[in-house]
Amino acid sequence: MPLSRPGDVTLEKSPAYFVTEAAPARVWRMNTSIQLILILRDPVDRVVSDYAQHVHRRVSKELPPKPIESLVLTRNGDGRVNPNAKMVQTSLYHRHLRRWLRYFKPDQIHLVDGDRLVSQPHSELKQVEDFLGLKRHIRPEHFVFNATKGFYCLAPSVSSGRGKKRRQRCLGSEKGRRHPSVANSTLTALRHFFAGHDERLVQLTGRTFDWMRRNAQQFGEE
Numbered sequence: 001m002p003l004s005r006p007g008d009v010t011l012e013k014s015p016a017y018f019v020t021e022a023a024p025a026r027v028w029r030m031n032t033s034i035q036l037i038l039i040l041r042d043p044v045d046r047v048v049s050d051y052a053q054h055v056h057r058r059v060s061k062e063l064p065p066k067p068i069e070s071l072v073l074t075r076n077g078d079g080r081v082n083p084n085a086k087m088v089q090t091s092l093y094h095r096h097l098r099r100w101l102r103y104f105k106p107d108q109i110h111l112v113d114g115d116r117l118v119s120q121p122h123s124e125l126k127q128v129e130d131f132l133g134l135k136r137h138i139r140p141e142h143f144v145f146n147a148t149k150g151f152y153c154l155a156p157s158v159s160s161g162r163g164k165k166r167r168q169r170c171l172g173s174e175k176g177r178r179h180p181s182v183a184n185s186t187l188t189a190l191r192h193f194f195a196g197h198d199e200r201l202v203q204l205t206g207r208t209f210d211w212m213r214r215n216a217q218q219f220g221e222e
C-alpha cells in the first residue's frame with residue numbers, strides 16, 4: 001500500500017487477490033479492519049471476458065486461439081462444464097468469498113454489481129462512497145455515455161486536464177473489448193452450471209443480482 005496521511009483514503013486493486021488462496025490471511029495480518037470492495041458480474045459473462053483475453057493474447061503472439069470449449073468443458077465431449085477449469089473456477093464467487101469471510105466480517109466487504117457499474121455507474125459509486133464513509137461527491141453528470149466505446153466515460157468536467165484541453169476520459173482499449181461469439185450450446189451449458197451456484201452466493205451475501213433473475217427464469221423450473 002502507498003503511504004497515506006491521516007484522513008486519506010488509500011485504495012489498491014487487483015483482480016488476483018480474490019481468487020488467491022493465501023491472500024485473505026495476508027491482508028488480515030496487514031490490517032484487520034481494512035475495508036474490502038468486491039466487484040461481481042454475471043459469472044458467464046466473466047468467463048467469456050476471460051476468453052476474450054485469451055483470444056487477444058494468442059492473436060497478439062500470432063498464435064491461433066484455442067476454442068472456448070477446450071478451456072471450459074470436460075474433455076469427453078459430453079458438453080458439460082468442467083468445474084476444475086481455471087476460467088470456471090474464477091467465476092465460483094461463493095467459494096472464494098467464503099475464504100475471505102473466514103477472516104473479515106461481512107460488513108467489511110462491499111459488493112459492487114459489476115453489470116450495474118457499467119450501465120449505471122453513478123448509483124453503484126454512490127454506494128461505494130457511503131461504504132467508505134466519504135462525502136458524496138460523485139454526481140450523475142460526471143458520466144457521459146460514449147457511443148463509440150459503448151460505455152460510460154468520465155465527463156470532461158471531472159477529467160484532469162492540467163495544461164491541456166479537458167477531454168472525456170474512458171477506460172483503456174483493454175477494457176470493454178468486444179466478446180468473441182460463443183456457440184449457444186456452450187453458453188447454455190455455462191448458464192446452467194452457474195445457475196446452480198447462484199443460490200449459494202445469495203445465501204452467503206443476502207444479495208440477488210440481475211444475472212440470477214435471468215438464470216432463474218431460464219433454469220428455475222428444472
Ligand SMILES: *[C@@H]1O[C@H](CO)[C@@H](O)[C@H](O)[C@H]1NC(C)=O
Nearest residue numbers: 009030031032033034035036
Ligand atoms: C487499517 O485500516 C483502517 C481503515 O480501513 C485504518 O483506519 C487503520 O488505521 C488501519 N490500521 C493500520 C494498522 O494500518
Ligand SMILES: *[C@@H]1O[C@H](CO)[C@@H](O)[C@H](O)[C@H]1NC(C)=O
Nearest residue numbers: 146147148149153167168170
Ligand atoms: C469516445 O471514446 C473514444 C474511444 O475511447 C474516443 O476516441 C472519443 O474521443 C470519445 N468521444 C468523445 C466525445 O470524447
Ligand SMILES: *[C@@H]1O[C@H](CO)[C@@H](O)[C@H](O)[C@H]1NC(C)=O
Nearest residue numbers: 181182183184185186187188
Ligand atoms: C442463439 O441464441 C440466440 C438468443 O437466444 C438466438 O437469437 C440465435 O438465433 C441462436 N443461434 C443459434 C445458432 O442457435
